[in-house]
Each structure stands twice: as C-alpha cells, then as structure tokens.
Amino acid sequence: MSKQIAPIPNNEFERALKLSEYDIDYSEIHGKLDDLTRLAAHVAGTPISLINLLDTTTQWTVSNVGLDLQQIPREETVCQYVILEEDSVEVEDMTSDERFKDKDYVTKDPHIRYYYGVPLETPDGHRIGALCVMDKGAHDLTPEKEAFLKIIANEVITRIEYEHKLKLMRHNVEELKEIQRKVSHDIRGPIGGIIGIAEILRDQAEDSKMDEFMQLLELINKGGRSVLDLADEILSNYKGESESKKLTQNQLSLELLQKKLKDLYQPQALNKSINYTVELESNHQDLSFSKHKILQILGNLISNSIKFTPENGSVEVDLSIKRPEIELVASVKDSGVGMTEAQINDILADEAESTQGTDHERGFGFGFKLARHLVETMKGTLQIESEKGKGTHITISIPLEL
Template sequence: MNGVMPMPANELERLKALADLDLDYSSLNDNLKNLSKLAAKIAGTDISMINLIDSFTQWTVSNYGLDLDQMDREDSICQYVVAGGQDVEVPDLQLDERFREKDYVTGDPQVRFYYGVPLQAGNGVHLGALCVMNKQLHQLSPEKIEMLRIIADEIVNRLKAMKVIENMRVKISEANENQRRVAHDIRGPLGGIIGLARIISEQGDENTMDEVLEFIDLIQKSGHSILELADEILSIDAKANETKLAANEFNQITLKEKLIKLYTPQAVNKKINFSVGTCANTQTIPFLKNKLLQIVGNLVSNAIKFTPADGFVKVELLIGGQEGKQDLKIAVTDSGVGIGNEKIQQILSGKGESTDGTGGEKGYGFGLALVKHLVEGLKGELTIISQPGTGTTFEVSLPQGAKPAK
C-alpha cells in the first residue's frame, strides 16, 4: 500500500452530522440486528456488518456472522465506501494490494469477497456503510444489490428515528421535572393554609360559629390530603432519581462504564494502559450527556494514537466550579509524544493537521477539530497542556447550570 488513506472532501461536515446523532455505539445492536441479518440472508453471504466511521475508528454497531465491535479506521474496507460515496465491490480480497495482508484476509475469518453500500444521511454526507462479506468468492445480482441499498436507507432512517425518540424521552423527563417543581411549589402555600385553618379552629369557641368551624375543618382536611399527595409525588420522584438517571443524563459512573467498554479494545491492541477515574464525592451527580461520548471518545482515540506501547492514557472526571454553578470537568492525559506550542495554537484555532501516530496509524486531521467544534457548541472550554516528549493533557470544562440545593 502507498499509505495514503481515502478521505471525503466534506469530512468535517460528515463528522458533525454523525456527532449530531449523538449515538452510543455500544447500544445500537438491538435496534439494528434484524437488518444486519436480513442483509446477509438476501446477499447469501456468511457475514454482514453495519459500520459507522468516525475520525479514528470503524464502529460495528450490528453484525451477523462475525463477532466484531470495532477496528482502526485505516484497516477497514468500508472507509473506501465513505470516501467515494458509492458502492464498493472487492471480488477477491486476496488479490487486492490494499487488503491482501490484512488480518481478516490472512487469518480468521479469511474473508475473500466484499460488497459495501454507503449509509447516506443526505447532502452528500455518508455516516458509514452496510457491507456483506463471504469466505468464498461470491457474486451479487443487480436485484440483490438494490435490496441492500433499501436496507441501507432503512438503517439511516432508524438512526434518525432513534434520535427523535431520544429527544422525546428528554421532553418527558423535563415534564417529570416540572411535575416535581409543581409539587414543591404547592407545598408551601398549602402548609400555610393548613396552619391558618388550625389557628382558626383552635379559636373557634370564641367565634361560636358552628357552620364556619365545620367549613374550616373541611378546608383543613382537604389541605392535608393535597399536601400528602405532594409528598407522595416528591417521594416517588426521589426514589426514581436514586436508581435511574433522566433520559438525557449520565453521571461519572455511567460515563466511566461507557468509556471502558468502548475504548479498552483500542488500548489493549496497542498495549497501552487505559483507565478512567471518578471523584467519589461527586460521582453520582447527574450531568447532561449531550455529545459527551463524541468529545471524550475523540480525545481518547487521539491519545491512544500518539502514545507508544507500554504507555498510559488516563481520563479523569469531576464535577466542580465556582459558587452558584457547576461544571463537568474532563481531563484526558497520556504519556505520548507531546505537542509543541505552535501545534497547540493550531488546534485551538481550528487549523491543526494530524500526523501519523506512534504505531504508524494514519492521521485524518479532523478529530480534534470536531472536539473543538462540539465543546464550543456546548459553551465549554478546551485547554491543552503539553510539551514535546512529555505527554499531553486535554482539559474540557462544560457548564451544567446552577448547583442543586442541598
């Protein structure tokens, strides 16, 4: 191979479109597995995969016939589908100089045939590919190819529908929060009414107005009933919050679990120690999960890329901030090659260009630009601390609003 990796002309726009879907790559299989299986059955192949491609990684979000979650982007075949924006067929991978030395050709599962269809999100943006592969030489009829394209369209429709559903869940969560606030609001005045009714009731003998006292007694009982209802609503809401986050929330524990699951394979493959730390005092405090997996994921992948074997990549999570507000603080630190001040300024100005990683990984130059774009979109700040040869720390601070009342 000549080492030149294919890249779409609209790569940054493509990555932004993928980030806007705000997908958790580890949780899509249940919604897509019937489509990946259908693709293999229609094509008559051993394997089918639904692959989404970000700056560094090909994420296999659903597959049939091959247990695979991810691979480096530069090793994938589907990157050529995304780069060209059209179907790609490789009749015999063993004869193609781009792929004949890849592990999936020389070793298990020893794939020979490949056909990939782009996942088109519109406006010339391609999120990834639906591909079918076979361990023996194979051919697809025009009718089967057309059916694969229909399945690819349905995959994109489902991804978009999942985003809509997620937005609806957020609105429902907000409605529940409004219910909680209403309950809080009515407790105060109702408590006052009950207290007033009690005082009048205690002084009732002086009034000698039996009808009034009976009426006040009814008010008191009604007030107690409403107050109990408010307490019940608050109690149910509090118990729910103890065990379940809102639809649009993570806490440090859940974010740590996601990062470990998604990025440990990349670190293990390169013999790098990958860890995620949380702050015990704040690890259960919820925060908005909007674009977090895209932001932290790109920083982690970038750190792994520029860290040599036996090094480390560490993520630290913290909730903190100044009086009256709280920020989610994320630090991604590596023991890699480091970055000079000129390069840092290029990245922060959105003009940085990536280079090859320590293991020969090919740079695409858009991962950190996407991070900067996403952080700015969330009104946050990105800071880079590094010197050549000393490793790098990327610090992200994202505002989360007012601190909750104690």
C-alpha cells in the same frame, strides 16, 4: 510500500458532527440491528454481514453476522471508501486490489475476497457508515439483490433515527418530571402559607360573627387545600419513582462512565501496548447525570491520545465531579509526542493540519475539533497543556444535567 489511504470526504467535519448528534453509545447498541444484518447476509447469500459506523478515527461495528468484530482503525477499512460514494462499492477480488491485498483480513483469517458495501446516508445527506456483505470466495450479486440491500441500508438509518428520537423523548419526559416536581414544591410553600393565614382569619371572624367573611375564607381554605393535596400527590409519586429508580438509558454515573471508557478504548490501547487507565475520585460516584454527548467528547480525546502515544507509552484518564457548580471534570493525559506552543495555537484556531500517529495511523484532524465543538455547545471549557516530546494533558469541565 506506502499505505493506500482513502481521501477524506469534503464534508468530513459536518459528517462527523452528524454522527455525534445521534449520541450513540457503542457499548449498548449491539443487538438492536441484528435482524437487519442477518437479513442482509441472507439476501446476499454471503457468510458475513456487518453494519459499520465511522467516526474520525475508528470504525465501530454495531451489528455483525459471521465475523466477530467490534472496532478497527478507520484507515484499515474498506468502508472508508464507501462513505466517499453516493452509490455502492463493490470489490470483486480483494486479493488483487492494491488498496486491500496486504490487509490482515485478506492475507489471514477470515481471508476476505469479495466485498459489497452500501453507504448509510442520513436524511440530510451525510454518509456516516456502511452496510456491507463479504465472502471468502468469489461472489456475484444480481441487480435485484443489490436493490434489496439498499432498502435494508435505508432501514438501518431509519432505526438509528428512531432510536435517537426516542432518546430525545425520554430526555424530555425526564425534564418534564423534574419541572413537575419543582413546580409542585414551589406551589406547596405559598399555598401552605395562605391556608395558615386563612385559618387564623377564620378563627378571628368566628369570634366577630362575620358570616360573609367566614364564607369567603372557607372558600380560600378549601381551594388552597385542594391545590396542596395535588402538590402532595405529585411529590409523593415523584419520591416513589426516585427511591426505586435505577439509572435510565440516558444517564451515567462516574462508575458507569469509567466502565464504558475502559471497555470501548482498551482494545485500541492494547493494539499499541499502551498502558491505559481510567481513574475516578471516590466522592460523588453514585451521582447520576445525563449521558448527552459525554461519550462522544471523551472518546474523541482518548482516541487522539492513543493515536499520538508511542508503543509502551501511557494514557491516563481521570474523572471527577466538582461542586458546588456540579461539573464533570475529566482529564486525558498521555506520554505521546506532544505539541509546541505554535501547534497548540494552531489547533485551538482550527488551523492544524492532519498528521500521522506514532504507528502511522492516519490523522484526520477532526477529532479534537469535534470534541471542542461539543464541549462549547454544552457551555463547558477545554484546556490544553503540552510540551514537545513529553506528552499532552487536556482537561474539560462540563456543567451536568442531573
């Protein structure tokens, strides 16, 4: 029997781009929405409640009650159908629905029978995921409970919007601090020079008994020293913060990036018995840089490589920082099916068609397009080397915000 596959939303690229704009770190968001998940389960009277976000290949469970789930291939989910609809989706009996009756979560533990999902729709109309409740037995929701679940779903989006805006504010504050430091440094040099000249002229004026000139120079001296003291105070405060500062929520180091990429994508590799490694150069490991879009770019490239690499194959990720330009250089190399030169040209021209992975995973055709778009918006570069039957090697270079 062929797999039942949900059609792709007409606005799939825009939808995926919107999700990437939130710049969500799936390794850190857990716990921030748990109160809403518990509330949804309580309102619905179900043992299971999940908040799921769907990117181009993966459903990420960012909050869960009653079912320990972190991620699952998008083509295996019920929520892939929810993002197609403006209203909620209800499946009263999963065991008799042709789309789901053979899924592991129906035939095996947790033996899901009932499902109700509400789309998570952003203010500009993109459905990026679903709030869903599930039961192992028959269940029924009253109109009042359905209305309450929709209110909770709206609150989920409000929280995501809030977290995103808060992240932007933190980023802007860090930029302002850096500008403050640079301005203070730039002020200190010229003012110091002016004060030195003023002192020399004052000494000469004293010898010549030029009282008015001396008063003017004294004013220059005092004004310059007040600005210099302010610059020193700012620089001193900045230095104190720098010495005690750890990585902020918006920052990464190579070591932290390595850990996140291992934690997030190792489960996908294990599912296909793929040897997945993330290596980094020994130099500049402690250098901190902005997290902005880095996880979204590499995540899409890694998921694509895993999708098109056969069982017992390999996916190798290498990370380094290139100086003096201060660029993140990351390569994703796989032993997968590879591409012909014509296919490479098609994918670079955004003309490639959606294809299945090596384990019949659905190829949505948007992961690479999204990654390349994000790289270009960050003024980076992307290069592809591939040979049919021998794998693909993608290298990106992205200027870093330190």
